[in-house]
C-alpha cells in the first residue's frame with residue numbers, strides 16, 4: 001500500500017489535467033513504509049505521438065535519483081498519465097524494469113483513476129491500494145482495488161470542486177495552448193496499448 005498527501009496527489013492530478021490530451025509524468029520518491037514524500041514532475045520527452053507515449057531522458061532518470069538521494073528518500077518509480085487509456089500498465093510500461101508503476105487514467109476525464117502497481121519477476125503486476133491523507137494525517141481518499149474511480153471514494157462536494165478545477169484548466173488551455181519540448185533522445189518509454 002502507498003500513502004500520499006493530498007497536496008502531492010492534487011499536484012499530480014493538476015499536472016495530468018493541464019497536459020491533457022498529452023501524456024505527462026514524473027518521478028515519485030518516499031520512505032520504506034510506502035509513504036510518498038517527493039514528487040518530481042517532468043516534461044514528456046517522447047519523440048513520437050505524445051497522446052500515446054510518455055518519454056524520459058537519461059538525464060531525467062538521473063535527476064530523479066539525485067532528487068531522492070538529496071531528500072534521503074527511496075526512488076519509488078515513474079508516474080505517467082494515460083489520457084485515453086485505462087489505468088493499467090502496457091507491455092511497454094512493464095518492460096522498463098521499474099519496481100513500481102503509477103498510472104493516472106483520464107479516459108473518464110472528470111472521474112480520474114490513480115493506480116499503483118508492484119511489478120513482479122516474470123512481468124506480472126499487482127495493484128496496490130493508495131491512501132490519500134491530509135496534512136493532519138487523516139485519510140481523505142481511500143483507493144481500493146475494488147473501487148478505482150475517484151467518484152467512488154470521495155464526496156459529491158469534492159467531485160464538484162474537481163470538475164470546477166478541470167473546467168478552469170480546459171478554459172485556460174483554450175486561451176493559451178501549451179507547447180511541450182521535444183528531445184530526440186529517449187532512455188525510457190512508457191506507452192499504452194490501443195488494444196488494452
Ligand SMILES: [Zn+2]
Pocket residue numbers: 080081082089090093190191192
Ligand atoms: Zn503507460
